[in-house]
Amino acid sequence: MSFKKIFLLVIALGLIIGAYFAYTIYAAFFTTNTNFDEAKEIVYIKSDASFNDVLTQLNPLLKDVDAFESAAHKKGYASNVKAGKYILEKGMNNNAIINTLRSKNVxxxxxxxxxxxxxxxxxxxxxxxxxxxxxxxxxxxxxxxxxxxxxxxxxxxxxxxxxxxxxxxxxxxxxxxxxxxxxxxxxWNEQRLAKAQNLKMTPIEVATLASIVHKETAKVDERPRVAGVYLNRLRDGMLLQADPTVIYALKLHSGDFNQVIKRVLYRDLELDSPFNTYKYGGLPPGPIAMPDITAIDAVLNSEKHDYFYFVANVENFGYHKFAKNLAQHNRNKEQYVRWINSQNINR
Known part of the structure; x- marks a missing residue:
């Protein structure tokens, strides 16, 4: 065989081998390799996950795990697993999957x-x-x-x-x-801090009062008025006498925060706890729950009025009747007590 024929044969063989390797690399990186019917699959990779953990997790989602493993080694992902939440899309190839797992933490x-x-x-x-x-x-x-x-x-x-x-x-x-x-x-930006300062309160004190307001009423539109009542009482040195603080004190005392207490009894008012605002003046030592933003802003933007008392309004459930003096409050309270007794709510 002439040198020219041998040369051409070597070239042809090289092209075949090159084409094979090119196809193999292309197939490993750019052939679709997902095995799920949904448009997307969410994958959560833990912080302590190894590459083998990732392979186990992806196994049901891939057509060819071996091809993915090979591509992952070639791209360096196998030795640099990233924790996070990732979204795999149907039809992705190994290259796209690895790029996603490496840099697209959602x-x-x-x-x-x-x-x-x-x-x-x-x-x-x-x-x-x-x-x-x-x-x-x-x-x-x-x-x-x-x-x-x-x-x-x-x-x-x-x-x-x-x-x-x-x-x-x-x-x-x-x-x-x-x-x-x-x-x-x-x-607690400058605006909120300034409003708290005008009330002569710290942010924590505002949050503490807001937690009481939050517990007193779920009606966002009523919270500024309720906050105004408590601020009036604080200003005049009156006890807050807030039922939610007694309920919190009872739960704190028992250690059971899951118990449901629908009615505060007279004997409960005697519980010796700094959170019992029937017994101790001023604000309790801290929040009785986590107040939401509307409750905090209700304190900071409280309604200015002359009310010092309120009780649940049985004619408009969820809201309260407000009173400027004790005599008016007692009349409102009698109506509420009659209603709650009729419901046989003992606790």
């Missing part, structure tokens, strides 16, 4: 409302991000953190402003807590 909308306790908050948050409730609670109760930021065991609930926030799913407990501190500081 934020989650995390929301919480007026939680009763930090234990409740920890449970609520843990259902939305990777951090578990125990690690969250430990972060919330970190004594050094509380001290450094002028909170204590009674006031710590005031730091968490109920709202919707954007987080990465793999946010740690400490990073969540620290972000909440920043949100608290952002919430």
């Amino acid at each position: 934020p989650v909308k995390l929301a919480f409302n007026n939680q009763e306790t930090l234990e409740d908050l920890a449970g609520r948050v843990a259902s939305q991000i990777e951090a578990d409730s125990i690690s969250l609670l430990n972060a919330f109760n970190d004594s050094e953190f509380l001290k450094q930021n002028n909170f204590n065991l009674d006031t710590k609930l005031a730091m968490y402003i109920p709202n919707s926030y954007e987080f990465f799913w793999n946010t740690s407990a400490i990073k969540f807590r620290d972000r909440m501190l920043k949100e608290y500081q952002r919430f």
